[in-house]
Amino acid sequence: MTKFGENWEHGFRDLVAQAGTKAIMDAGISGDKISAGFVGTMASGKLIGQEHIGALLADYMGLNPIPITRVEGACASGSLALRQGFMAVASGMHDIVVVGGVEKMTDLGVNAVSDILGGAGDQEWELFLGATFPGIYALMARKHMEQYGTTEEMLASASVKNHKNGVKNKYAQFQREITIDDVMKSKVVASPLKVLDCSPITDGAAAVVLAATEVAESFTKKPVHIAGSGQASDSIALHSRELVTGLKATQVASKKAYERAAVGPKDIDVVEVHDCFSIAEIMAIEDLGFFEKGQGGPASMEGKTALDGEIPVNTSGGLKACGHPVGATGIKQAVEICWQLRGEAEGRQVKDASIGMTHNVGGSGATAVVHVLKKS
C-alpha cells in the first residue's frame, strides 16, 4: 500500500502503480505471470473526471493486454474487487490476479467531496433532500444510545484506540494520539458525532496478489488463504431498513463468511472493521458477533478491542487514523490482516494471530463485504 494521506505529489495513476508494484514485488512474481486484475474505486468519474479505470491501470502498470475490471460499491469497492479476484481464481479462469483499490480525493474541496460521497446513499430520497453521511450515521448513533445506553464517550473510545494504533503504522494518515476529552471537545459535525468521530478524506492505494493455493505456495512461504467471502445488500435509504442500530448487511455477509470458513467470532484473532464513524465500529463489533448487541460501547470503553484486548480491532488505525481513500480501504484491510497473519505488523503485531477478518461497508450499510483470512 501507499502511504495514506494528502498525497498532492502523486496522481491517481501513480498511486496505483506504486501499490501494484509493491504487491507484485512482495509476491515475488513478475508482471507477466499475472493474467487479470480487478480494481475498486468509488467515484473517480466525479473526483478526477476519469472512468474506465481498469484499462487505465492495465496501461499504467504495463500489464496490457490482460483484462482489468473496475468494480464499484461505494466505500466497499475495494472488498468487492477482492471478491471478484477470488471468484476469478476459484472459477479456474485465472491462476494469478492482481487486485487493487484506489481513491484520489484531496484534489477537490471538502464540500465537493462530501457531495460526491453522497452518491453512496440514496440520491433521490436522502441526499437530494439534505441528508449527509455524518447525518445518517448520527441517526443510527442516537438510536443506539437511546436503546442501549451507549454514551458519547464510548463512541469516542473507538477513535482514541484507533489513533493509538495508527501511531504504530507508518502508512497511517494520522500518527498522533488523541484523548476522549479531545474527541468530546472537537467540533460537532452531526450531533452526537464530532469531527474526531469521523474518518478523514484521504488519497491512497493498496494492492494484493491472489493465486490458486498450489500456485501461491510455489511463490511464497507465507501465503495467506481466503477462507471465506460474504457479501450482502440492504436497503440503500436508512428509512427503509428493518434495523438501524446495526447493519443487517454486515450480519448476513459475516454469517456467510463464517460458514464458508467454518469458523466463528471466537476464532478470529484480529479484525479490521469499517469505522467510517465511531458508531460504525461499535455497531460492527456487535454485528460481527464479537459482542452482544448493545455491548459494543462498553466493550470499547473497557479496552476489549485494544491491541492487547480480547479481540484487537483496527490495528492499522482503521479508517479513522489510517485514513479512508474510499476505494482503497477494503484492500488496505486485507493488506493489514496479511501482515498480521505473517507476523510482519511490527509494533502493532497481534501475538500468534492465525485467523483474521476484514469488514468493509458501502455507504450507510447498503453493501457489506466480509472476508475471513487464514494463515497457511
Place this chain on the structure above:
Amino acid sequence: MTKFGENWEHGFRDLVAQAGTKAIMDAGISGDKISAGFVGTMASGKLIGQEHIGALLADYMGLNPIPITRVEGACASGSLALRQGFMAVASGMHDIVVVGGVEKMTDLGVNAVSDILGGAGDQEWELFLGATFPGIYALMARKHMEQYGTTEEMLASASVKNHKNGVKNKYAQFQREITIDDVMKSKVVASPLKVLDCSPITDGAAAVVLAATEVAESFTKKPVHIAGSGQASDSIALHSRELVTGLKATQVASKKAYERAAVGPKDIDVVEVHDCFSIAEIMAIEDLGFFEKGQGGPASMEGKTALDGEIPVNTSGGLKACGHPVGATGIKQAVEICWQLRGEAEGRQVKDASIGMTHNVGGSGATAVVHVLKKS
C-alpha cells in the same frame, strides 16, 4: 430489455426494474432463486449523481439481501457484468445470477453528456487537451481510409444497414431507414464522421439470467450457452497504441473467446458488434476475423453484413439504430443474440442461427469484451 430511446417517463431505477423483471419472467423463475447479481453502468455518478448502483438495484428489484455488484469499463460495462456473472456461476459460488446493464443519459444536455463520456478516454492526455470521442474515432477512420482505400460511402453503408435492421426491432431507438446520401449530407461531427455515422445518446436497460447448465435446463427448454468469454486491454490513449486501424484489444479478446468456444469466425452465424461509430463496425468485422484487414469497407458496401449476407452484423440495429445507453449495450447484445439463437428475433431472424457472438468496446478501444454464445 426496455425500449431504448429518450425515456423521460422512467428513471434509472425504473428502467432496471423493468428489464430485470422481464428477464426473470422470461427465465421462468422467481426472484428468490437468484443468489447474486452484477450490473454494468458507466457514469451514473456524473449522469444522475448516484454511485453504489449494486445495492440500489438489489433494493429496487426487491432482491435484498443478495449481493449485487456494479462493474464499470466505460461502454463495455455491460459485457463486463456478463463476464463477472459467468465467473460467479463458473466458480461454483452461485447457481443463478441476474446480470444487467443500464444508463440514463438524456437527463443532461448533449454537451454535458459528451464531456462525461470523455471519461472513457485518457482524461489527462486526450480529453483535457480537447480531443473528443468522435475526434478520436475520426483519426482512426482517416488512417483506415488512407491505408486501405476505405471510402466515406463504405463507412456510411454500415449505418444504412443498421437503420434497416432497426426498423424490424420494436425496442430500437430509431425505426426509420436512411440512405447513403442521407449520411453523406448529414452534419459533420469530426471529419470524416458525420452525425449519421455516430451512435446516439440513449436511455435504456437490459438484463439476462445466468445459471449453471444443469440448473438452466430445469427452467427453460431453450437455454443459450456461454461457450467462450474473452476480455483484453489496450493503451487508453490512442497515441500509445501499436495499431490504430483496428483495435488490438478486440483481436486479443476474440482470440480467447474463439479458443475457449473451440470455434472460428466461419462458425459464427450472427454477431452484434460495437458500432459506436460507423468506422468502429468496419474495424470490428475485420478484427473479429470475418474479413481481412482493409476489406471491411467493401464487404459492408457489398451487403455481406446484411441480414441476408454472409455474416449478419447488428441485427438489433446496433448501437447506431437500436441506441447506445452505454452500460446497457453489452447486455442488449447478449439479449439480441439469445433471441436469434432461440428463433425469436421476429422480422430480423437469421435462419438457422446456432452460434452467435457479442463484441463490446470500452472507450476508443482500451477494453474489449467478446462472448461466444451457442444454442443448446
